[in-house]
Amino acid sequence: MQNRNTNREYIMRIIQTFWSGGHDPLKCGYGWNHAEHNLMSWSLSCCSLRNLYGQVELYTDQRGYDVLIDKLKLPYSDVHVVYDDGLCLPQHWAYAKVKTYSMQTEPFLHVDGDIYMPKTFSQQVLVAPLVAQNREVGTVYYRRMMDNILCHQEIELPQYIIDALHEDSIASYNMGIFGGSDLKFIHSYCREAFAFMDNNHMNDSSLPYSRVGCNILFEQVFFAVLADINGKDVFSVLGRSMKDEGYSGREFCDLAYWDQRLFFHILGGHKRNPYNVEMIRRTLLRLYPEVLKRVLALFSGKHRRLSAKEIEEFRGMSIERSVACYEDALERKQKEWNSLSQDQLYLWEQRSAESVLLMRTELDERRFLCVECNPLIETYHFPDVFHPEALKLLHGRFGIEEQYPLTDVLILPCLYDKGIREIPVVRMQMRALHMLQERPINYGDLEDELLSYFTLKTTESRESGRKIVEHQIGELVDKGVFCLIPAKR
DSSP, X not given: OHHHHHHHHHOOEEEEEEOOTTSOTTTOOTTSSSHHHHHHHHHHHHHHHHHHOSOEEEEEEHHHIIIIIIITOOOOSEEEEEEOGGGSOGGGTHHHHHHHHHHOOSXXXXXXXXXXXXXXXXXXXXXXXXXXXXXXXXXXXXXXXXXXXXXXXXXXXXXXXXXXXXXXXXXXXXXXXXXXXXXXXXXXXXXXXXXXXXXTTTTOTXXXXXXXXXXXXXXXXXXXXXXXXXXXXXXXXXXXOEETTOOOHHHHTOGGGGGGOSOEEOOGGGGGOHHHHHHHHHHHHHHOHHHHHHHHHHTGGGOTTOOGGGGGGTTOOOHHHHHHHHHHHHHHHHHHHXXXXXXXXXXXXXXXXXXXXXXXXXXXXXXXXXXXXXXXXXXXEOOTTSOHHHHHHHHHHHXXXXXXXXXXXXXXXXXXXXXXXXXXXXXXXXXXXXXXXXXXXXXHHHHHHHHTTSOOOSHHHHHHHHXXXXXXXXXXXXXXXXXXXXXXX
């Protein structure tokens, strides 16, 4: 509480921009898999900022106001309804952010709606003339983006941008957090970005090249190049540069480390990771449960056990209702899997049996095996409102000790007994599952990624961590969740 009061005395205004782009915020995910996930993110972003600072303002359009303010009642200190559908083409969404920067007449920090703040900014951030989340080191990822723009000869660029795009590393700043007190320079940068958009008629949908993605160019690259040319120091919130594809899930997205991070930023593809979405939901439930209730109420049809009528009873479920939720999930999957052919199940069981042997090979050989996930896997996640006594009953059902952290169960069809297999899993196994549900991965790469979640300072600790990872993966191979197949070196 002391931090909040102290920062109110000298904090620059915190501002955010939500532009609907002509879409319905209750139907459009804006990069997330579902609109609900986007609104959970905005809720956590706003509430975490408002918990720390007294002045958090929103720049939005009428659709944004209707959902974020009227329906979700997010606690912004002030709201500016200044945008409409005609602002720009939807694919140029960063234009709305630049427009918000250009309107500022006092020092500010702009924070994106996929950023969450457990702690206050340092005073260095609050008083810096220019601030950005971090400098970026451009790799082939940004190079391809820029080449896609350059191949359209109709698009005119200032010479200073052309020169910068031919450097070995493209200059850029991540502007998930951006602002400062040097408003003269910020406004001049905005004018350059607007000139690029206007001179090239980028908001004329009749022009084929208007569909080219150029948000990174006119927001991040323009700012970085202009700052460099003008000798401007830009204070980095993160404190170091990052490769454009170097934002790891563990450092930037894993809200299980809430008390250990200054901020979280769910960038790009990390928005589609089910683990990250679930951790946002859990963090809202823990810190702002009333706000989560309002989000869930907007999507009651998506949650079978949380109809609008039942939202008021959200804080807990009875033992019977808890067990019924789980049994209902099993029954639904059993019915769905009744149509599976025996040949299909025999094939996976056979591959699984062979995988058990491959898992026992030496690590040097195993590293080049390809790990695949059973495509029929279904995950049941126990919600925080699941009755603890019901969890004890399920511990007994699975034959595991009560101290075992029961949060998720994998359900898959099998040939034997009841035709369904239930496998309780721990967090590391869920991380592996999420990775493999996106694409098969070499065993060595999978192991290295999971090892990155450990703090390994010595050879002995790395070997100990590797054995833990090997055990966790091996357990899922033994139970038919993953299979191993030879892969080309």
